[in-house]
Amino acid sequence: MTSPPSPVTDAVTDDAPPGAPVLSLSHASKAFAGVHALQDVSLDLYAGEAHALVGENGAGKSTLVKILGGVHQPDEGRLTIGGEDVLLHGPGDAADRGIAVIYQEPTLFPDLSVAENVFIGRQPLRAARRIDSRAMDREVEAVFERLGVPIDPERIARGLSIAEQQLVEIAKALTRQARVLIMDEPTAALSPVEAERLFAVVETLRGEGAAIVFISHRLAEVFAICQRVTVLRDGRLIISRPLTGVTPDDLVRAMVGRDIVYGEHEVHQPGHTVLKVERLTREGVFLDISFEVRAGEVVALAGLVGAGRSEVARAVFGIDRYDAGAVQVNGTALRKGSPGAAMQAGIGFVPEDRRQQGLVMEESTARNIALASLHRLQRGGLIAPRAELRFAAEWAKRLQVRYGRITNPVSSLSGGNQQKVVLAKWLARRPSLLIVDEPTRGIDVGTKAEVHRLISSLATEGVAVLVISSELPEVLTLADRVLVMREGRLTEALSREQATEQSIVAAATGQPAPTAQTEAGS
């Protein structure tokens, strides 16, 4: 691949629409604590165009949005709005410049009325600088009428659906005369009908000359409403060009296209069924989820962030409730809503966020390892400190945790070793099923491979393992079978042989597998 900027310039010189860009970001970089979130990214937005921004999780889309929205200031790079160089010092600054951002989670004030939410900080005033609430209500009502939505401007925002909240945000942008409207995955939580309505609104705004940035994982939507596309990967710009002549195939390849480094996959011999999940449903979160995990196999649950994977795992382990369905462990029904019962039944759960949920950061490594096994370390109702230390040291050794002193706080360990401590905590209970959510998030490459080997060897020993991971190489390294979730449903079950980066991305985004439409690609 050539250096990132060249395809951009090619595309722009070839197909730039008449007129200067409304907003132009050039060679922007942003690092957080030394880690590059965005590197040398350029973006041109034109009036009357909807510009798609796509990329995998962690590709840098959100960072880019926050730079345009004035939340983050780029370390390097130049921002031009309407031909004028600007520095955005905060979200208010961006709004004043005509940039409106609709974040994934709409940011409304639940206690204020809809009209106040639209006009907060710039309410129309009458004599003596008092708020003219009648004018405010009237104007908001007019905007909603224009958008064709029946929302009462005087009601409070608490209780609005996500779709309605987004429409309030759009009303905000409209009354601000925004020139640039940025929408970060607006359709993620919408029903198809609600999404259609949103697209119609976007179409109207575009017709009126607004520049739209549209972020979505659903490529079908991108092709339906956008004219231009920018693909980011690992914080870098991959392509930025008009959508004409691009196939979904090309986009998927541009999004994924890293050098594929797989670890060695170890083939396991599955035994009896350990976990049986039947038609598990939690209203509005996941629907009709059925699957099995057998002893000695690693099953990966893949999908995009927000597809409902962690929620299913949490429901199985009893942290969250579910509305319908059943969970069986080793042939016995598992009581719902009780992590204690799940532990008794032999389930171990390594949560996604180890700092918040997996470890007691201030406590020692030893205490953390022993935490889930205290019942075995009691002598007459009290915990025997010597037994605790011996127990912890043994497990730390078995998992090759590298620590200074076992009595030092676990926060002194590296991320990878912290993760091993969480694993040790659960393995010490000798679970028959281990659920691991994002096992190597934020862990360096070397330790990553160790954690992978550890999980794989567990399966060899006969433990049933359910891994949730957003990293495709990890899924492909570990999994004997891959289950793919999309929008709360289990959409695909792939065997080891069927599972490839393309087939998983296709199932996760709802795009037909690129290989199946080679005639469409060039």
Next chain:
Amino acid sequence: MSTAAPKPMNAVSDASKAGTLANPRSLVDLVLRARTFGILVILALFVLVTYLIQPSFLSGSNIRFVLADTVIYALVAIGETFVVLTRNVDLSVGSVVGLSAYVSADMFQAHPGTSTVVVFLVGIGVGLACGLVTGAITAVGRVPSLVVTLAMLYIIRGVDTIIVGSGQVVANSLPNSFINIFHATVLGIPDLAWITAILVGIAAYHLRWYRSGRELYAIGSDPAAARLAGIPIARRVFFTFVLSGMIAGLAGVFWSTQYNTIDATAANGLELQIIAAVVVGGVAIFGGSGSVIGAALGALLLQTINVALNVLGVPSLWTEAIAGFLLILAITLDRGIQLRLAVALRKRRSHLGG
């Protein structure tokens, strides 16, 4: 782009019908009004029962007594409401009232013949100084207000103790004109109650009709969203602490007109009664909703109960327990209302084509 008239979009007719069918705004209004109404009902109930048992409870002098006794609480509750609306809390108000009470009254002792106006200004100045410090640490230094104001509670009380030493201000060092302020009435209502009512009115008007007032609700409702909306959070929060301090300073001067003899323990523990009044009055402890009128009524309710139980001969030991019970009742009630309201709004909302 909002000026151009676009083609109308396909409105969902059945959804708009649903929207008019159940107006959520009227529902919310109803609930909020019911909240203030609830305080009035309990108040009326207490007054009625007490009156039936002891008719002298509704005598003019007793009414005056209750109102005069409520003034300081209602007054300080105004400032506290501003602070609590932004999802903060001011625990230092009791100490500020105590310090201001001593320093202002001591003016007459140290400089006999000082004008009353100067004494009031000094009291407010003391509160202003305390508020500036608290506000700066909380808003600019971004330290949680619970900790900052708890520290200020001790620091200000400590300064008070050092200044007062073993001495005190005694009643006969105060000029009669000053002491009479507390007893003066217009139309049978104490002057100080009028002043407090006017200040409550001004504060309520500001919170309702001015941007800077509405923004306090926004900050408490969702601080992260407030930041994204470009609201100057630090400046607004700083202002609430300065206001709370100044009002507590003014209340300190009122305190010395009322009690006349002031030592280093004046207004000790007042802050908790103020917070009780604010919460009973319907101000959400996590910010975002409530009114100063509610808070003032909360103060009035707690004081009325206090006096009523006294009149009925109930040992004063009970009054605190009853105040505590009311507090729990108020919070449980608010929580229940919130949940019900959320469910009702979700059910009744106009389903957007969904």
